Amino acid sequence: MILAYWCVLIAAFMPLAFIGYAKFAGESKMGPRENHNPREWLEATQGAKKRAYWAQLNSFEAFPPFAAGVIIAAIAGGAISAINTLAVLFIVLRLGYGWCYITDRASLRSLVWFAATACTVGLFITAAVG
Template sequence: MTIAYWCVFAAAILPYIFTAIAKIGAPGFSNRRVRECQDKLEGWRKRAHWAHQNGHEAFPPFAAGVIIAHLVGAKQQTIDILAVTFVVFRIVYGICYLTDKPTLRSLAWAVPFISMIALFFIG
């Protein structure tokens, strides 16, 4: 399996890490009414939940970009670099969300977005 495919796996798992951060130890959290409890989260836990949601939004085009880049025969090293960049900056994005750094978060969002777009055009 290529590094880029491993990055697809990492990007698929990442949102669940952020939701675990949001939920584990949250006061009054009930797994019976998860969505209700998530709506009541505050502070960094609420932002971790938002990072979770955004991770699910970012995943499909990234995964498609990696697969398409492979299918059109793009240079493997380039695909891998773009995929690793995507994952690393998605982690940075999540950390910026948790620590309430909105300007840095926007910059950290832009890098993986550009990486994802590039995957569609490198072949």
């Protein structure tokens, strides 16, 4: 199995890291009572917790095109080294994106988002030229 497939698995579970931060970091942790309505509780959070929740939502949005890009590039016979490089870079950038979001670095977050999105586009280009 190529490294990029492992990156798809990591990207699939990355939202859990962000929501874990939102639910369990800091003083106001989510407890059994809050688990009855977790989305309502998360919407009521503020600051870094709220931004971690939003990072989770954005990670769910970024996952499908990335996963499709990896799979399509591999099936189309794209260069495995290019696919692996773009996939690993996507993961690193998306982790950086989450950090930027949680720590409220809005301009840097947007740049990192753009770079990660460029990796996804690069996967489709790799498929096209493969």
